[in-house]
Amino acid sequence: MRPLIFLFPHDRMNVGGNSAQVRFVEACCRFTAASVAFYGGRIADRPHLDDYLAHHTKGESSPIFVIHWGPDIAMLLKRLKGRDVVYIAHSTGWGMALSSEVPILCVSRHTMAYWGRYAPNSYIAHVPNVVEINDSDTAQPRDIDVLVQVRKSSRYLLDRLVPALQEQCRVTVLDGWVDDLSAWFRRSSVYLYDSLEHWADVGATEGFGLPPLEAMGQGCVVFSSVNDALADYLDPGFNCRKIRVHSLQWDVAEVLRAVEERAPAPPHAPWFAGYSPDMVASRLETVFGDLERFFDLTADIDPNIDDLWAPRRPTPLQRAKRAVRVLTGS
Template identity: 45%
Template sequence: MRRLYFLLPGTTNKFACGGLWAELKTLKLAQEVCAAEVVTYRQREPEHLWLDDLLNSHSSSQTLDDAIFVISWGFDAAKLASKLKNFHAIYHAHSAGYGFSLPASVPIITVSRNTLGYWGQRSPHSLIYYLPNEISDKFTNWHSDRDIDVLVQTRKSSRYLMNQLVPALQQKCRVEVVDYYVEDLEGLFNRAKVYLYDSAEYWAVQGVTEGFGLQPMEAMACGCQVFSSVNHGLSDYLDPAFNCHKIAGYSQEFDLQRILKVIQKNQTASLPSSILEEYRSANIIHRLQIILEEVNEFFDHKQKHQGDIPDLSYWQITKLRSQRILSKLKKKLRFK
């Protein structure tokens, strides 16, 4: 197994976000399979390697054959892929929709089936794999009393949720609005009966997709009844009317009725263990072992063979469409 270098802009609060935490979790899981460490490229950090130093320590003829660079930061991915064109690199894709393309020499590992489908179409000649994010074992139902009727986090929440639905709910039940970092999120989820999550507007403004959506899954694992949007990666596991409820359903009044009905029933959510097992560490480590074995085999092959499958480029697609239109016109003229 080649060593993995996880490329991150930095690891301090300056870069804090769900993508950073998810990547650091993946790093720890990868260390169960092979040697892996962080390499930063925007901010120097004394405890981590610096990308330029690492690359400059090797001549152009030395390709760090015993290492694989793991690219994950969407906004930097295209630039990093170009910079690492003479090295082994993979793209760990969270969100989709950044608009860049990757050469077939860069395998892609996606965190959701939604992102898997995106790259399956955009890079049809790349090796592509599915490796979901981890849901820690600490996210479980404690079966304790729940003193919060409705829990909502302000980050990523829509204007409708914060300006209309939450104020209306506050008139009828106990609502906890969280606008700060919570260390013990599993504890908060175990106190709540209902968790609200509505990120479709946020990601529409960002112009990219919800890569996975950890919080609804974590809330469900803790027994919360979840009302959520089902955009992008959320559609991997959310199943409205069966394991969750669709939020922003036609009218505020209809949302109110459904949420209050769930609160009155006071029934915790129950996710089958078969669903959660897909996202627990044991399964992810198992999948990562298999994926990395094939990726390592691919890089062995790439050193000896050139890729020879034509790219599905914009111009190639345009050419094929033109040929299709011309073929249809010829058929019409033939039958006249």
């Protein structure tokens, strides 16, 4: 199988989609040569994209480039024009259109549905993230009642719900990046996650929602928003609870009840099988086998299926008229 080069904007591998992407690199190493390169500023003793572009030409043995960093996708596709590129989509809403020459691997069904609508002529597949779970007894005593991360949390969660809970139970608030979040999950009874406000401000979507799933895998009762890809796996009332329901009083009462009763119980280990390193590596091997055939067959063929969105895109005049209607309220 052809080698894979995963491209990263910088070497802060524990940031956002980078950490999930590193797990994909490790999974791909099981069946082919997979390596990492950077495309931002040069980093001492680390491979850079420009080096590969200078020494590798497109061909049967040339590497397949794998990209993922949403804000940089349009720029990267220009730099990689004429190369075989795969986009792993961790979220949506970055405002770019993709040619059907670029296959899209989606970490969630929510993201797959988005690209199924807006890139209907593209190769699209679903490959979920790798999730770490705790195979030991999740009912063991825990010294943290409620765990919260400042990162991605809403103002309601931090300014109202957390202070109200701190008066009645043991609350730990983590600020900044945490190297081993799983260790904190294993100490906590309840984990709170409310990301909608963050993603609404960014203008993108929750592409997977790894922390709540990992918290469930470590035995936490999860209270979460259910926006975007969180709805892929969260089932309020059955494997989690929904946060910010009706009033502060309701949320406080339900969180305290969950601390006391540890319910609803997180899923058992078999429920997480689809997110295991073995299963994800198997899916990736199948998909990249497909993609080798795709790139081989389409190498000299231009896309020739009609773009069904072309006649539906508004003209500049139509966009201007719509903006006027929105501004005037007419």
